[in-house]
Amino acid sequence: MMKSIVITSGKGGVGKTTVTACLGRALADLGKRVVLIDADFGLNNLDVVLEKENRVVYDIADVIANKCRVRQALVECDDRNLYLLPSAHGYLGEKVTAQNIRVILNSLAVTFDYVLVDCPAGIEAGFSRAVGACDSALVVTTPHISALRDANKVITLLSSYKITPTVVVNRVRGDLLAEGKIPSKDEIESVLKARVDGIIPETDGVYGFAEMPKKPFELLAKRIHCGTGEPLDPAASYRGFWGGIRRRLKRGK
Numbered sequence: 001m002m003k004s005i006v007i008t009s010g011k012g013g014v015g016k017t018t019v020t021a022c023l024g025r026a027l028a029d030l031g032k033r034v035v036l037i038d039a040d041f042g043l044n045n046l047d048v049v050l051e052k053e054n055r056v057v058y059d060i061a062d063v064i065a066n067k068c069r070v071r072q073a074l075v076e077c078d079d080r081n082l083y084l085l086p087s088a089h090g091y092l093g094e095k096v097t098a099q100n101i102r103v104i105l106n107s108l109a110v111t112f113d114y115v116l117v118d119c120p121a122g123i124e125a126g127f128s129r130a131v132g133a134c135d136s137a138l139v140v141t142t143p144h145i146s147a148l149r150d151a152n153k154v155i156t157l158l159s160s161y162k163i164t165p166t167v168v169v170n171r172v173r174g175d176l177l178a179e180g181k182i183p184s185k186d187e188i189e190s191v192l193k194a195r196v197d198g199i200i201p202e203t204d205g206v207y208g209f210a211e212m213p214k215k216p217f218e219l220l221a222k223r224i225h226c227g228t229g230e231p232l233d234p235a236a237s238y239r240g241f242w243g244g245i246r247r248r249l250k251r252g253k
C-alpha cells in the first residue's frame with residue numbers, strides 16, 4: 001500500500017526541502033516508486049533543488065482544475081523511480097484544500113509506493129493542507145533550541161491529526177556532538193517524546209542536492225521502509241584519541 005509522508009518542521013529553513021529531495025532519491029534507490037509533492041505554494045523551490053524548474057509544464061493546481069491528468073504534470077527526476085509534482089503557481093494555490101491533495105494521492109496509489117509532501121514553514125493554512133492530506137509525518141529539526149521548540153509544538157499539533165511523527169535531526173556537527181555541545185539523539189528523543197529516524201550531518205561546502213551525501217538518507221530510507229538499522233552517528237570519527245585531534249583541527253578552521 002502506498003505511504004504518504006508529510007515533511008514538516010514549524011521553523012523555516014531547517015532543511016525540509018533538502019530532506020524531501022534526498023529521502024525521495026534514497027527510497028527510489030531502494031527500488032521504490034516515489035512522487036515528491038511541493039506543497040509550499042508561496043515559496044516553492046523543490047523544482048529548483050531538483051534542478052528541474054525548466055521541465056515544469058503543469059502544476060498541482062492544473063491537476064485539481066482538471067486542466068491535465070496527474071500523470072501529465074509529473075516531472076521525471078533522472079531516476080525513473082522518482083517524480084516531482086510541482087507546486088501551484090498563482091492565485092489558484094490558495095484555494096487548494098487537503099481534500100484536493102488527497103484525491104491526487106488516491107490516484108497515485110495504484111502506481112507508486114511513496115508520496116513525500118514538502119510542507120511550507122509555519123503552522124497556518126499551508127501546514128494543515130499538507131498535513132491533512134497525509135497519513136504519516138517526518139518532523140525535521142536542527143539540534144538548536146529554537147528549532148527543537150518548534151518541532152515540539154508541531155509534534156503536539158500533529159497528534160490532533162492522529163499522526164505520530166518520527167524526527168529527522170539535520171545539520172548535526174559531529175565535532176560538537178562528540179564534545180557534548182549539542183544534544184544527543186537520546187536527549188532529543190526524550191525532549192520531543194518521538195523517535196529519531198534520521199540524523200543528517202552538517203555538510204559545509206556542499207552546493208546543491210546532487211552533492212548531498214547519500215549515506216545518511218540511505219539509512220533513513222531503510223528505517224522508514226524496513227524499520228531496521230540505526231541513524232548515522234556523525235560523532236563517530238570525532239571520538240577517541242585521533243578523534244580528539246580531528247576535533248581540534250576542525251575548531252582551528
Ligand SMILES: Nc1ncnc2c1ncn2[C@@H]1O[C@H](COP(=O)(O)OP(=O)(O)OP(=O)(O)O)[C@@H](O)[C@H]1O
Pocket residue numbers: 009011012013014015016017018019040043119120121170171172200201202203204208
Ligand atoms: N545538512 C545540511 N548541511 C548544510 N546545509 C544544509 C543542510 N540541510 C539544508 N541545508 C541548507 O539550508 C538551507 C535551507 O534548506 P531547505 O531549503 O531544505 O530548508 P526548508 O526547511 O525547506 O526551508 P523553508 O522553510 O524556507 O521551506 C539551504 O540553503 C540548504 O542547502
Ligand SMILES: [Mg+2]
Pocket residue numbers: 016017018040118119
Ligand atoms: Mg522548503
